[in-house]
Amino acid sequence: MIISPSLIPELDDIISRGDPQRRADAARRISELFLQGAASFRSDHVELFDGVLTSLVPHAEIEARADLAERLSMLANAPRGLVGQLAHEDEIAIAGPLLRRSPVIDEKMLIEIASVKGQDHLLAMAERPTLSTDLTDVLVDRGERDVVRRAAGNAGAAFSSTSYSTLIKRAGQDGILTIRLGQRDDLSSDHLKELLSGSIDVVRRRLFQVVKPERQADIKQAMAVINAPSEREERRDFLPAQRTVLKLHREGMLGEAALLNFARAFKYEEAVAALSALTGVKIETLDRLISGDRYDPILIAGKTIDLEWATVRALILLRLGPNRTASPADIENARVNYARLMPTTAQRVVEFWKTR
Structure with a gap:
């Protein structure tokens, strides 16, 4: 195919010596010519346009390049060099349409761009x-919250075991990501159990409501395993912890600082034993209350002995365990509830606990 001399009468001169405005005008006219006849062009025709346009299009205005990128993103025979050139642009209005759907961009180029460009390109x-x-793997490694959420919600995305593990870890602080991962058909039973183990009750309930019936059955099965007492829990021995706490008491060192240290070190038995000594509530009662589904008992016990919020927060995280995290929203909700809780109300509840 030959580009009509009547359309661009001085094309060679424009490409080699033309000013930016003449090049931009030539880019517009030749782009339009290509788009009008793209359906009937052979591969050699497309290559001809590619060679010309890659020299001219960079001189076009941003709006013109963005419009061209949008239209090229729909074409299976779009000029590869031009598409790659536009897809590498920093302006997301230009690169975005091609990165979202162009069938011309190959895997190698996508990974290359994903490795160096910003969050808008990854999104x-x-x-x-x-x-x-x-x-x-690149999206999960480099992507921030919106990127991983969108990738997790993409049914056409495939994830390696390593990326799934990373996503599940991040989902511990992101309820939306948890729900999107939980709805994926390719999520294994082990990964589902890991996901649920790191999530809070309200997110679990929401996930159960939105998934397919067959996944609901998987969730029920996973939760049964998660909630089943482990051998460690069945054999939980508080005697060594009581000895440690008694020694601290004798040395005059049993107080909030010791309790905070136990909680931060995830020493559950020692923390419960210390809280028992400070509140007067039996260890067995506190253990049963704290290991339940809610964090309210921690707020109540803490309020009766006037614990600082930092200590109460550490006890809430201790309740979840070292492999689970609470969402910032849940922690903030607990902080507000702790501030609002009246000491007299908390004391009445604790007195009831002591009689059990």
């Missing part, structure tokens, strides 16, 4: 109809 890629494990 656009996360919407592609299919995402390979090699590409999602």
